[in-house]
Amino acid sequence: MKFRGKIIDIACLNHFSRVVTTIAKLTKTCVLRLTPDNLFFVLSGKVANGGVSMWCELSQGNFFDEYQMEGVSSEDNEICLELSPENLSRALKTVQNAKSVKVKLTKKHCPCVTVSAELPTLSSVSRVVTHDVPVEVIPRRLWHELKEPSVPDFHVSIYLPPLKTMKNVVDRMKNLSNFLANLNGEMNLKIETDLVSVTTHFKDLGNPPWGGGSEGGADPEGMAEARVDIRRLQQFLMGQQVTPTKAMCNIVHQRILHLVVLHDDASLQYFIPAVA
Amino acid sequence: MPLSTQSQDDNDEQYILVASLDNARNLSNILKAIAFKDHAIFTATPNGLKVTVEDSKCLQANAFIQVEIFQEFTIKEDLVGFQVNLTVLLDCLNIFGGSTAPGLSTALRMCYRGYGYPLTLFLEEGGVVTVCKINTQEPEEPIDFDFCSSNVINKVILQSESLKEAFSELDMTSEVLQITMSPSQPYFRLSTFGNSGNAHYDYSKDSDMMELFKCTTTQTNRYKMLLLKPTTKALALSCKVSVRTDSRGFLSLQYMVRNDDGQICFVEYYCCPDEEVEEE
Numbered sequence: 001m002k003f004r005g006k007i008i009d010i011a012c013l014n015h016f017s018r019v020v021t022t023i024a025k026l027t028k029t030c031v032l033r034l035t036p037d038n039l040f041f042v043l044s045g046k047v048a049n050g051g052v053s054m055w056c057e058l059s060q061g062n063f064f065d066e067y068q069m070e071g072v073s074s075e076d077n078e079i080c081l082e083l084s085p086e087n088l089s090r091a092l093k094t095v096q097n098a099k100s101v102k103v104k105l106t107k108k109h110c111p112c113v114t115v116s117a118e119l120p121t122l123s124s125v126s127r128v129v130t131h132d133v134p135v136e137v138i139p140r141r142l143w144h145e146l147k148e149p150s151v152p153d154f155h156v157s158i159y160l161p162p163l164k165t166m167k168n169v170v171d172r173m174k175n176l177s178n179f180l181a182n183l184n185g186e187m188n189l190k191i192e193t194d195l196v197s198v199t200t201h202f203k204d205l206g207n208p209p210w211g212g213g214s215e216g217g218a219d220p221e222g223m224a225e226a227r228v229d230i231r232r233l234q235q236f237l238m239g240q241q242v243t244p245t246k247a248m249c250n251i252v253h254q255r256i257l258h259l260v261v262l263h264d265d266a267s268l269q270y271f272i273p274a275v276a
Numbered sequence: 277m278p279l280s281t282q283s284q285d286d287n288d289e290q291y292i293l294v295a296s297l298d299n300a301r302n303l304s305n306i307l308k309a310i311a312f313k314d315h316a317i318f319t320a321t322p323n324g325l326k327v328t329v330e331d332s333k334c335l336q337a338n339a340f341i342q343v344e345i346f347q348e349f350t351i352k353e354d355l356v357g358f359q360v361n362l363t364v365l366l367d368c369l370n371i372f373g374g375s376t377a378p379g380l381s382t383a384l385r386m387c388y389r390g391y392g393y394p395l396t397l398f399l400e401e402g403g404v405v406t407v408c409k410i411n412t413q414e415p416e417e418p419i420d421f422d423f424c425s426s427n428v429i430n431k432v433i434l435q436s437e438s439l440k441e442a443f444s445e446l447d448m449t450s451e452v453l454q455i456t457m458s459p460s461q462p463y464f465r466l467s468t469f470g471n472s473g474n475a476h477y478d479y480s481k482d483s484d485m486m487e488l489f490k491c492t493t494t495q496t497n498r499y500k501m502l503l504l505k506p507t508t509k510a511l512a513l514s515c516k517v518s519v520r521t522d523s524r525g526f527l528s529l530q531y532m533v534r535n536d537d538g539q540i541c542f543v544e545y546y547c548c549p550d551e552e553v554e555e556e
Contacts, residue, residue: 169372172372195410195411200405200406201404
């Protein structure tokens with residue numbers, strides 16, 4: 001198994017760093033999956049993390065100037081590594097001023113993704129900074145857990161309102177209680193406690209052209225609803241650092257809230273299961 | 277305004293109180309000045325809204341938002357009263373986030389159907405509407421501190437600027453804040469008695485900051501520091517404060533607060549003296 005990549009464009013480095021920071025805000029550990037054309041950050045839904053799952057896809061050509069990898073074998077030309085995105089994010093932040101950054105798979109006391117860069121200094125001698133991010137190699141027999149989640153047969157699909165507005169409202173709701181969501185060409189966020197009920201109505205959001213309704217002819221006024229843990233939604237909103245090209249969500253009535261965020265060079269999907 | 281539609285007006289028949297503001301901050305900011313307890317008593321009359329918060333029967337804060345501040349104020353009875361959780365109310369008023377872009381404000385429509393019904397808030401910003409229904413309780417009777425102008429012994433009006441510094445530096449290890457008012461030196465003195473020693477803040481009657489000085493008799497009164505601590509918030513918002521004590525040593529602090537639109541509202545605090553000390 002081999003991997004080496006080099007980023008020389010500072011904008012690409014910043015983008016990559018931002019994506020990793022967003023992932024770090026969503027989960028403590030995840031799997032980095034490397035293929036010849038793409039990088040994926042994957043979190044498979046497990047009871048331990050509240051059933052949420054995440055799929056982030058980056059096209060390697062958008063970030064790396066040089067990219068060479070050799071997978072586990074020629075038929076399985078992929079590498080899957082479990083790591084803490086926070087560690088990787090911190091490493092990338094320290095090298096954000098570098099002229100070039102090298103990322104490679106190494107074996108130190110354990111397998112690592114090593115981030116190294118030459119940083120400018122005031123003197124003529126530059127200094128080299130190396131970060132070893134420990135990783136755990138995921139064996140092939142577990143790779144089936146890391147497949148791209150199939151997009152569920154959702155009942156409704158809708159574009160999200162400006163994420164900042166949504167975050168403001170969700171932050172206040174967190175103080176009050178913990179559940180929400182309901183949705184159409186309009187979207188409602190709602191919480192209810194003994195003391196108070198609060199409903200925020202967003203409208204004129206627009207629905208993506210592929211529409212919704214697993215059975216054709218679903219009533220356009222009908223709302224699909226998913227009750228989710230508001231902390232998960234808050235985590236998702238906190239992680240978004242730049243305005244995405246497109247942000248939308250799909251709802252499978254009372255089952256799943258599927259959030260999709262598209263940037264020019266990366267896409268992120270986040271699945272939050274509904275609670276009873 | 278999106279919140280006032282024809283259908284809304286038809287529904288209004290059911291409400292005994294409807295109050296609207298183009299800028300919800302004109303209510304939320306002044307309520308923050310008295311939000312030291314969870315519960316507040318709302319009293320509405322044709323003159324406007326009074327919100328009361330009390331602590332251990334020794335301290336009472338009142339915020340007055342007079343009818344002229346509201347863009348709409350309709351009341352169907354002489355007096356409408358209810359009690360709500362003030363923390364929840366403030367969270368709702370700030371549902372779109374604390375600070376907003378200049379020119380963008382949250383509009384508010386507050387409606388109440390009467391005894392047993394929740395307080396309904398319609399908040400709108402940038403086309404997004406939030407509806408909050410907050411449970412109400414039977415209002416407790418606010419304490420009557422029986423503080424009347426005819427019993428006032430000493431009165432000063434100061435520019436808040438001068439007191440802000442003193443209050444921010446108050447020695448919190450002192451159990452009491454002592455206020456001395458006198459026609460002669462030291463005129464107006466705030467004193468604390470903390471672990472590091474005693475501290476005095478003196479304000480001369482000739483000071484630029486002193487707008488009014490009417491002291492007839494020397495009085496020294498002590499008030500529990502913890503009771504007066506919440507007044508710092510009201511002081512921070514205000515431009516002027518009046519300090520009055522009556523023959524029983526009861527303290528009245530009245531703060532003049534200017535809102536976002538430059539209109540004046542008042543916040544007042546009443547405090548009982550700490551019983552252990554007699555007047556000098």
